[in-house]
Amino acid sequence: MAAGRTLDGMSDDVAIRVRGLRKAYGDNVAVADLDLDVHRGEVFALLGPNGAGKTTTVEILEGYRHRDAGEVRVLDADPARPTPDWRGRVGIVLQGTGEFDDLTVAEVVHHFAGFYPGADDPDKVIERVGLAAKAQARTHTLSGGQKRRLDVALGIIGRPELLFLDEPTTGFDPEARREFWELIRDLSAAGTTIVLTTHYLDEAEALADRAGVIAGGRLVEVAAPNLLGNRQEALATVSWRTPDGTLESAESASPTALVTELAARFGGEVPGLTVTRPTLEDIYLKMIGHR
Numbered sequence: 001m002a003a004g005r006t007l008d009g010m011s012d013d014v015a016i017r018v019r020g021l022r023k024a025y026g027d028n029v030a031v032a033d034l035d036l037d038v039h040r041g042e043v044f045a046l047l048g049p050n051g052a053g054k055t056t057t058v059e060i061l062e063g064y065r066h067r068d069a070g071e072v073r074v075l076d077a078d079p080a081r082p083t084p085d086w087r088g089r090v091g092i093v094l095q096g097t098g099e100f101d102d103l104t105v106a107e108v109v110h111h112f113a114g115f116y117p118g119a120d121d122p123d124k125v126i127e128r129v130g131l132a133a134k135a136q137a138r139t140h141t142l143s144g145g146q147k148r149r150l151d152v153a154l155g156i157i158g159r160p161e162l163l164f165l166d167e168p169t170t171g172f173d174p175e176a177r178r179e180f181w182e183l184i185r186d187l188s189a190a191g192t193t194i195v196l197t198t199h200y201l202d203e204a205e206a207l208a209d210r211a212g213v214i215a216g217g218r219l220v221e222v223a224a225p226n227l228l229g230n231r232q233e234a235l236a237t238v239s240w241r242t243p244d245g246t247l248e249s250a251e252s253a254s255p256t257a258l259v260t261e262l263a264a265r266f267g268g269e270v271p272g273l274t275v276t277r278p279t280l281e282d283i284y285l286k287m288i289g290h291r
């Protein structure tokens with residue numbers, strides 16, 4: 001679909017546009033000259049090590065932190081001057097809240113629904129996040145993963161156009177993570193734009209249309225997760241065992257030719273043969289300068 005242009009020059013398929021964003025805490029530059037575009041309807045993952053500047057960036061986009069410099073538009077507004085209407089269009093799931101004294105899950109979700117004119121049906125939302133069996137449980141009795149689900153329920157109860165999720169699956173067991181990923185895919189299929197921060201590379205790979213890697217307050221790269229760091233063009237490592245049992249390996253841009261040559265050399269089966277390419281984790285660690 002061709003993107004139209006709004007009066008201020010912002011393409012109407014852009015949910016978030018950031019240019020030259022900067023934020024320092026004293027001498028500590030947390031975000032330095034960061035540019036970023038997030039398209040409407042996409043799932044965008046922000047990856048980066050501890051202290052990279054993800055939360056600072058996301059909280060500026062959410063309107064909860066002030067920037068020092070740069071241009072920021074989120075759903076056609078400047079988050080530094082949030083209006084109640086704009087707040088209603090943006091859903092936020094922060095890192096770990098999920099506890100509301102003696103209130104039950106149903107009470108909390110119904111209560112939050114009252115804040116939004118176009119709120120979703122609270123009981124349906126409870127069901128959707130997998131908390132139906134816990135609807136009458138008091139929130140302080142929920143497990144860590146169940147509290148995160150409640151956070152998500154509160155983030156989506158207002159039917160946001162744009163949803164921010166800060167490390168949403170930390171503390172989830174593998175099954176809960178898979179269920180949560182399904183929920184994100186459903187929300188995305190329904191047209192919600194999603195920005196999530198995560199430390200889990202498989203989560204970015206499973207969910208994100210594009211991922212941005214942030215390190216030292218700078219965006220190092222933005223690409224589809226399977227294309228980050230030119231991963232698909234990375235050399236393959238071919239390993240095998242020589243007749244005396246020594247492990248040999250070689251890097252190759254044409255591993256098939258090398259394996260064919262090895263097969264001819266060994267007259268068939270190549271002992272201990274493996275062919276590997278760098279994983280997303282290998283690429284990511286290289287990008288963030290891990291030694």
Ligand code: ATP
Nearest residue numbers: 025028029030048049050051052053054055056057
């Ligand atoms: P994590 O993955 O650990 O959540 P992050 O990528 O979200 O990290 P930020 O929380 O944005 O990183 O922190 C970026 C830098 O800014 C860090 O050096 C941090 O110490 C600093 N910082 C963040 N918030 C504040 C604050 N309120 N006051 C002072 N310094 C801060």
